[in-house]
Amino acid sequence: MQPYATLNTGQRMPLFGLGVYDMHGEPAVNAIRYALDIGYRLIDTAQAYENEEEVGQALGQSGIPREEVFVTTKIANTVQGREGVLASFEESLRKLDTEYVDMLLIHWPVKDWRRENWKAIEEIGRSGRARGIGVGNYLLPFLHEMPDYATVTPALDQIEFSPYLVMHKEWEHCRNHGILLQAYTPLIRGQRFGDPKLVALAEKYGKTPAQIMLRWCIQQGISTIPKSVEPSRIRENFDIFDFSISEEDIRTLTGFDEGLRIIEDPMDMW
Numbered sequence: 001m002q003p004y005a006t007l008n009t010g011q012r013m014p015l016f017g018l019g020v021y022d023m024h025g026e027p028a029v030n031a032i033r034y035a036l037d038i039g040y041r042l043i044d045t046a047q048a049y050e051n052e053e054e055v056g057q058a059l060g061q062s063g064i065p066r067e068e069v070f071v072t073t074k075i076a077n078t079v080q081g082r083e084g085v086l087a088s089f090e091e092s093l094r095k096l097d098t099e100y101v102d103m104l105l106i107h108w109p110v111k112d113w114r115r116e117n118w119k120a121i122e123e124i125g126r127s128g129r130a131r132g133i134g135v136g137n138y139l140l141p142f143l144h145e146m147p148d149y150a151t152v153t154p155a156l157d158q159i160e161f162s163p164y165l166v167m168h169k170e171w172e173h174c175r176n177h178g179i180l181l182q183a184y185t186p187l188i189r190g191q192r193f194g195d196p197k198l199v200a201l202a203e204k205y206g207k208t209p210a211q212i213m214l215r216w217c218i219q220q221g222i223s224t225i226p227k228s229v230e231p232s233r234i235r236e237n238f239d240i241f242d243f244s245i246s247e248e249d250i251r252t253l254t255g256f257d258e259g260l261r262i263i264e265d266p267m268d269m270w
């Protein structure tokens, strides 16, 4: 019952997935396997998370056909230039134990390297070994700069986004240019779970604050990738496809915006 988006590449992508930042070893393999077992079909990793091998192991153990799982990885900030991107991508494929990724992102718009690194992932995209290519942390100035050097429009932009950090300009740009917006840290790592406004809405729908925050994304066509290593929370986060939030309450949640950013501001890289 989970919703899928059609990307500008023509790919079908689940809107909802598991972020795997800060999980390693057996707990990570077990968490990813559990998520796959209960229906998650999108896994978001990165070279910098140092757990691509665990993702590969969980995928292998799950027995789910490779083409049914959408795997994203990201080129690390420390990788600079064409040769580095191509070599690090080979390493990612090896660790993930796969012949292709579904989505390859530039993790951050590193000042001196975003042009050359983007050209390199365009090359990987043409090879078919990344079925889609996109960007991470590209706020509006970075998106506006892209036509100077890009021949391919990114399929996806993964940015920090939640009811408490509504990036209206990026959202509108993505809508207008056929780029899927993907929200990271959608739960703000729990920092607003106790907000009485949010708790009241959660009670109204008989759901948890986390479920309300995630449903707010999905219902608006925004992809999101909450992280958890704990089975009960992995399940809780996935249990958002059996209810909907009224239009009025969606607007109320959007009004929670307080510009709350918990990850580094990408504009520091401008």
Ligand SMILES: NC(=O)c1ccc[n+]([C@@H]2O[C@H](COP(=O)([O-])OP(=O)(O)OC[C@H]3O[C@@H](n4cnc5c(N)ncnc54)[C@H](OP(=O)(O)O)[C@@H]3O)[C@@H](O)[C@H]2O)c1
Binding pocket: 018, 019, 020, 021, 022, 044, 045, 107, 136, 137, 158, 159, 183, 184, 185, 186, 187, 188, 189, 190, 210, 211, 225, 226, 227, 228, 229, 230, 233, 234, 236, 237, 263
């Ligand atoms: N592109 C980028 O630069 C970037 C930056 C940050 C994140 N991301 C991606 O986005 C994903 C999600 O972001 P995030 O991991 O930073 O933060 P998040 O998903 O907002 O929050 C994760 C934290 O909340 C806890 N949690 C999860 N579900 C919960 C629930 N239902 N109730 C209570 N606590 C819950 C988790 O703990 P437990 O694990 O103990 O459940 C974890 O500590 C990352 O894993 C990564 O894939 C990308």
